[in-house]
Amino acid sequence: SQQGEEDPQALSIQEGENATMNCSYKTSINNLQWYRQNSGRGLVHLILIRSNEREKHSGRLRVTLDTSKKSSSLLITASRAADTASYFCATDLGAQKLVFGQGTRLTINP
Amino acid sequence: NAGVTQTPKFQVLKTGQSMTLQCAQDMNHEYMSWYRQDPGMGLRLIHYSVGAGITDQGEVPNGYNVSRSTTEDFPLRLLSAAPSQTSVYFCASSYWGAGVLYEQYFGPGTRLTVT
Numbered sequence: 001s002q003q004g005e006e007d008p009q010a011l012s013i014q015e016g017e018n019a020t021m022n023c024s025y026k027t028s029i030n031n032l033q034w035y036r037q038n039s040g041r042g043l044v045h046l047i048l049i050r051s052n053e054r055e056k057h058s059g060r061l062r063v064t065l066d067t068s069k070k071s072s073s074l075l076i077t078a079s080r081a082a083d084t085a086s087y088f089c090a091t092d093l094g095a096q097k098l099v100f101g102q103g104t105r106l107t108i109n110p
Numbered sequence: 111n112a113g114v115t116q117t118p119k120f121q122v123l124k125t126g127q128s129m130t131l132q133c134a135q136d137m138n139h140e141y142m143s144w145y146r147q148d149p150g151m152g153l154r155l156i157h158y159s160v161g162a163g164i165t166d167q168g169e170v171p172n173g174y175n176v177s178r179s180t181t182e183d184f185p186l187r188l189l190s191a192a193p194s195q196t197s198v199y200f201c202a203s204s205y206w207g208a209g210v211l212y213e214q215y216f217g218p219g220t221r222l223t224v225t
Contacts, residue, residue: 031210033213041219042200043216096141096158097155098211103151
């Protein structure tokens with residue numbers, strides 16, 4: 001079964017709006033990572049947040065982590081057409097394995 | 111730096127054929143892994159390695175073999191291809207230390223079709 005489950009599975013918003021994606025997981029983690037995948041391409045790392053951190057920022061990206069609820073969220077502010085992609089969370093379980101969720105497909109409409 | 115390279119980009123096999131997907135990285139990363147991604151799905155871990163000479167199974171290892179004779183290379187072998195192995199295969203590498211996996215660098219993928 002998937003360790004990380006993302007919500008929503010698909011999200012469509014207007015350019016300039018903010019996009020929020022959520023990731024829930026089941027067991028304790030070392031860290032949680034977010035990746036972006038443009039259609040047909042390899043994944044690109046966005047942010048890594050450690051289990052003892054609550055929030056991290058990178059440009060227009062903000063990631064939060066709530067270990068008590070076993071959940072994380074990725075916020076993209078002031079979205080652009082180039083943000084259209086699939087976004088995946090991945091959890092490091094401390095067992096030399098990174099487990100990916102099924103992803104959120106984000107579409108930014110002009 | 112070339113990063114993570116994968117060859118070939120596309121491959122069509124007949125059922126029962128074998129082949130090797132190549133993966134190489136030039137970042138001196140200890141950790142390398144292979145994932146498969148099926149349509150509309152996330153990535154599932156096939157095999158991984160924490161250093162030369164050390165490999166282990168992931169979530170979906172059946173039908174695949176790996177070896178790691180050098181830090182740079184991590185080939186994935188399909189022993190006897192089956193239609194269920196039609197997928198996009200991604201290789202990734204990263205630093206790994208004190209039991210923590212850091213950001214993964216992904217190759218561009220190999221799109222495999224088995225008929």
